[in-house]
Amino acid sequence: MTAMSQQGETTLPDEQCLDRALAHPETGPRILFFSGGSALNGISRRLKAYTHNSIHLITPFDGGGSSQVLRQAFGMPAVGDLRSRLMALADETLQGEPEVYALFSHRLPGQARNDALAREVSAMAAGQHALVAAIAAPMRQLLQGHLAAFLLRAPEDFDFRKASVGNLILAGGYLGHGGQLAPVLEQMANMVEMRGTVRPVVDETLHLGALLRDGTWLIGQRQISGKEVSPISSPIQSCFLCDESGARPQVDLPEANRKLIESADLICFPPGSLYSSLIANLLPRGVGQAIARSRAPKVYLPSLGTDPEALGHDLSGQIDALLTPLREDLGGAAGDEIPAGTFLTHLLCDSSEAQAEDTAARHGLHCLSHPLRQAEAPRYLSERVARMLVWLAGDFRA
Structure with a gap:
């Protein structure tokens, strides 16, 4: 599926789908993101040139x-x-x-x-x-x-x-x-x-809570993100949705959002704060089931730079954290037996990521390594990432 250069970087063997998307973005691929915050905004702006059909399921649990x-x-x-x-x-x-x-x-x-x-x-x-x-x-x-x-x-x-x-x-x-x-x-x-399409992953008034490895319980996104209060000093062990008292109601994925996930040409777990921007969207019941039913490419594009929420998580640990609620949605206590490929097929990262190939192999993923990072900042080159995602989605549609 993917051609490799002598340096091990992914190359694009056929860019015809990119030219078609640029000429007719109104018929472009349905690329679905689980997202929050502003980390994806630059890529989203550039993606408009290739498709008017991107889908953004956004966390409504921000507390800052x-x-x-x-x-x-x-x-x-x-x-x-x-x-x-x-x-x-x-x-x-x-x-x-x-x-x-x-x-x-x-x-x-x-x-x-x-x-x-x-x-x-x-x-x-x-x-x-x-x-x-x-x-x-x-x-x-x-x-x-x-x-x-x-x-x-x-x-x-x-x-x-x-x-x-x-x-x-x-x-x-x-x-x-x-x-x-x-x-x-x-x-x-x-x-x-x-x-494009922008929807809250659920239209409910809830908060994000977390249990740290040292036994500390936190309620509220602002307590977790390290942006308005001091960063967490112990890694996050698990997270959950709750009300202000800490009670955990059953939260179901709306039917309309389930259909969007299952009909997507590509599903992307994009850059952003690991728990409050990404994993928070995966917690409602039914998200893991919908992703598992999709046969489209499912791509993890990890954040660049330092993420306070990813304390104690190397690249493999970030993938494990992402997979945990998805596996639980399918199998409860036995969910860890479900293969990673049920929910994630590709690891897309900058060619400077030293752990990429080993991490992808450990989880059974395709590793797509490409120069995607800005030279002087921990940010992605929006144009290159947009082209990679459109190409992957177009390859699937073909």
């Missing part, structure tokens, strides 16, 4: 930043990662709605007086702010309605500092649609002519 302020105020799922990916997939040409994009991307300053920021948002809801006034009807009225719904229900002490206006709009739409994210996400996707 402006999403956390909204969660505390309304007891709702986190919307920040959904908004961020929606913007990454928006049409950035003149065919889209740049005024809507500008409003959704606007973030309120962190140093201003809170009462002044509240008045600014009120002016947006009234259509008296320049960012809103620039948007044509009827979109303008719809956005004003969402902001008004947010303001009507917001507590008097709501902290507007550093708030994303896009998050406020999504929150207002969520509240106005009886506590459902799907309708407002579809509205916003249509407004910015989104080139």
Whole structure:
């Protein structure tokens, strides 16, 4: 399937599928990502040139930043990662709605007086702010309605500092649609002519919890990620979905998302925080079953640089952590007997990754090694990764 150079790096033997995808991205492959955070946004933006059919199942369990302020105020799922990916997939040409994009991307300053920021948002809801006034009807009225719904229900002490206006709009739409994210996400996707599909993996208000190897229990993504509080000092042993009290309800994958997984031309476990951005999406019941039923390539693209959540996990350990909830979904206590290839077929990594070939062999995976890393930063070259994924998906479709 894959040609190898003398240096052991993967080469692309046939790029006709890439040329076809560039010429007709509206018919491009259905590449599905389990994701969260911003690590995949650069690749997502570049992927739009090759396919308008990528699928992004996003974790709504974030517990930090402006999403956390909204969660505390309304007891709702986190919307920040959904908004961020929606913007990454928006049409950035003149065919889209740049005024809507500008409003959704606007973030309120962190140093201003809170009462002044509240008045600014009120002016947006009234259509008296320049960012809103620039948007044509009827979109303008719809956005004003969402902001008004947010303001009507917001507590008097709501902290507007550093708030994303896009998050406020999504929150207002969520509240106005009886506590459902799907309708407002579809509205916003249509407004910015989104080139792909973005959905929460589950539309529920939950948190991510973790048990560390030293016996410590943590509740909340911000306690795990090491971004707003001190990084964890003991490796994560397991993680789970829970409510604020730590109780663990049964969480089922929605039927619509199951169909998306099973119909994908390629499934990718992409870069991002190991547990809070990736594995959190694999915890609802039915995710492992859906992935196992798929016959498409299933690719792990590990993060570059240092991930505080991956403390104590080498590359093989990261794969084991990814496989654990998927195996449990199929086999319970005996799940560790299920072959890795049921859920994962390829390891795609930069050619500098020394553990790649041995790790792939240990798990029975195809190792795809290619120069994918930027020269001066721990980031992937978005164009090269996009081409690799489109090529793999196209090879499967052929």
